Amino acid sequence: MTRETGQLGAELHHYLVEHGARPDEVQRDLIAETERLLPERAQMQISPEQGALLTMLAKIGRARFAVEVGTFTGYSALAIARGLTPDGHLLCCDISTEFTEVARRYWERDRIRERIELRLGPASETLRALPEEPEIDLSFIDADKTGYIDYWEQLVPRTRPGGLLTVDNVLAGGRVLDDDETDINAQAIRAFNEHVLRDDRVELTMLPISDGITIARRR
Numbered sequence: 001m002t003r004e005t006g007q008l009g010a011e012l013h014h015y016l017v018e019h020g021a022r023p024d025e026v027q028r029d030l031i032a033e034t035e036r037l038l039p040e041r042a043q044m045q046i047s048p049e050q051g052a053l054l055t056m057l058a059k060i061g062r063a064r065f066a067v068e069v070g071t072f073t074g075y076s077a078l079a080i081a082r083g084l085t086p087d088g089h090l091l092c093c094d095i096s097t098e099f100t101e102v103a104r105r106y107w108e109r110d111r112i113r114e115r116i117e118l119r120l121g122p123a124s125e126t127l128r129a130l131p132e133e134p135e136i137d138l139s140f141i142d143a144d145k146t147g148y149i150d151y152w153e154q155l156v157p158r159t160r161p162g163g164l165l166t167v168d169n170v171l172a173g174g175r176v177l178d179d180d181e182t183d184i185n186a187q188a189i190r191a192f193n194e195h196v197l198r199d200d201r202v203e204l205t206m207l208p209i210s211d212g213i214t215i216a217r218r219r
C-alpha cells in the first residue's frame, strides 16, 4: 500500500466505475447519445463517478439551492438535481442551445425538469444577476477555464456558510505541473488553483477523480 495516489489504467478505471458508481438507464443513455451526437465533444461530459460524487455531496449537504456553470448535455445537472432536497432547485448556466437541448430532453425523461432552471448566456452575466445574499448550498464550475476565477469570485460570497463549491478539471490533464505551459486553458487552471489555495474564505480538498475535482467548503 502507498499513500501516493496511483495512476488508474483503463482496466482499474473500469473496475472503479463498475464498483463505485451505478449509472442507471437514463444516465447510460445520456452518455451514449452524447457520444453519438457530439463525438468530438463527448469527453466534456463528467464521468459517472463524478456524477455519483455530486449526487452524494448534494444529499449530504441537504442542498436546496444549487448552481451549475457549464451544463453541456446535462449529465452533471442531472446528478446534482437528483441529490437536492424535494423542494430543491438547480440553476444551470450555459451558452449553447444545441448542447442544452439534449439536456432538457433527459431532464424531462428523468422527471426532474421542474427542479432545473436553465439560463442561456455568458455565465458571468447570469451569476452577477443573482441576489448577493449567501443562499447557495452547492455549486459546480465546469465551463470555460479562463472564466473560473470570475465564477469563483461570484459564487463564494453567495454561498452560505457550510455550503460547498466544486470545480472540475483542476489537474488540466497534468499540465498544471508545467511552468512553461503555453495553453491558455492550462494557464487559467494553474492561476485558478493558486487563487483558491490563497482563499481563506473556504476549506479545501482536491481529489484526483477524472481530471481532478476541487471541493471547497465556505467557512
Ligand SMILES: C[S@@+](CC[C@H](N)C(=O)[O-])C[C@H]1O[C@@H](n2cnc3c(N)ncnc32)[C@H](O)[C@@H]1O
Binding pocket: 044, 045, 046, 069, 070, 071, 072, 073, 074, 075, 076, 077, 093, 094, 095, 096, 099, 121, 122, 123, 124, 142, 143, 144, 147
Ligand atoms: C465541459 S462542458 C460541461 C460539461 C457538463 N458539466 C456535463 O456534465 O456534461 C462546458 C460547457 O460550458 C459551456 N460554456 C462555455 N463557455 C461558457 C460561458 N462563458 N458561459 C456559460 N457556459 C459556457 C459550454 O457551452 C459547454 O456546454
